[in-house]
Amino acid sequence: KAGVTQTPRYLIKTRGQQVTLSCSPISGHRSVSWYQQTPGQGLQFLFEYFSETQRNKGNFPGRFSGRQFSNSRSEMNVSTLELGDSALYLCASSLETGRVETQYFGPGTRLLVL
Amino acid sequence: KQEVTQIPAALSVPEGENLVLNCSFTDSAIYNLQWFRQDPGKGLTSLLLIQSSQREQTSGRLNASLDKSSGRSTLYIAASQPGDSATYLCAAYFGNEKLTFGTGTRLTIIP
Numbered sequence: 001k002a003g004v005t006q007t008p009r010y011l012i013k014t015r016g017q018q019v020t021l022s023c024s025p026i027s028g029h030r031s032v033s034w035y036q037q038t039p040g041q042g043l044q045f046l047f048e049y050f051s052e053t054q055r056n057k058g059n060f061p062g063r064f065s066g067r068q069f070s071n072s073r074s075e076m077n078v079s080t081l082e083l084g085d086s087a088l089y090l091c092a093s094s095l096e097t098g099r100v101e102t103q104y105f106g107p108g109t110r111l112l113v114l
Numbered sequence: 115k116q117e118v119t120q121i122p123a124a125l126s127v128p129e130g131e132n133l134v135l136n137c138s139f140t141d142s143a144i145y146n147l148q149w150f151r152q153d154p155g156k157g158l159t160s161l162l163l164i165q166s167s168q169r170e171q172t173s174g175r176l177n178a179s180l181d182k183s184s185g186r187s188t189l190y191i192a193a194s195q196p197g198d199s200a201t202y203l204c205a206a207y208f209g210n211e212k213l214t215f216g217t218g219t220r221l222t223i224i225p
Contacts, residue, residue: 048212
């Protein structure tokens with residue numbers, strides 16, 4: 001069974017631009033969560049989607065948004081990029097909501113904002 | 115505030131030794147705790163998941179324990195190998211249904 005895939009793997013943008021990241025969960029998994037990882041803040045939860053509905057959201061500004069499609073694939077969008085948005089963005093999938101399930105992570109998208 | 119802490123931030127041990135990584139959390143109302151490893155520049159690989167009703171889980175050379183009353187979890191690695199070198203992260207599910215991660219312990223196994 002294929003693992004979680006994320007595209008693109010690397011991305012360079014400039015301040016003020018917007019970016020869309022994609023995540024394809026493991027087949028059959030309905031929950032997708034997004035995390036931001038930076039050297040200073042570590043891993044921080046962005047949001048979780050389950051059956052196309054956002055179930056939970058972390059403490060990030062409204063510039064960060066996401067959605068989930070009927071096939072459980074998810075996209076994350078960041079508008080008006082700032083230098084501080086440079087990070088590794090990880091998505092994770094699980095069968096049901098993440099509370100009691102093992103989460104499986106993708107390789108991440110490394111975003112550099114110049 | 116629900117927090118997860120991992121100390122030390124870095125650890126070096128000679129190959130072949132047994133070692134213990136520590137994880138502490140502030141809220142005993144924990145649903146489960148998960149241990150991950152992360153290799154440089156890569157995503158996270160799930161190692162072990164311990165439900166709140168369990169005390170430990172084992173997988174090969176790895177054994178993870180959970181003590182809710184003391185707010186601690188440990189990951190025991192037996193007979194360490196250079197391939198075990200990585201950053202190890204613990205993450206807890208509290209009642210807010212999101213994973214709260216520790217800052218990780220960077221483990222180096224010295225051949």
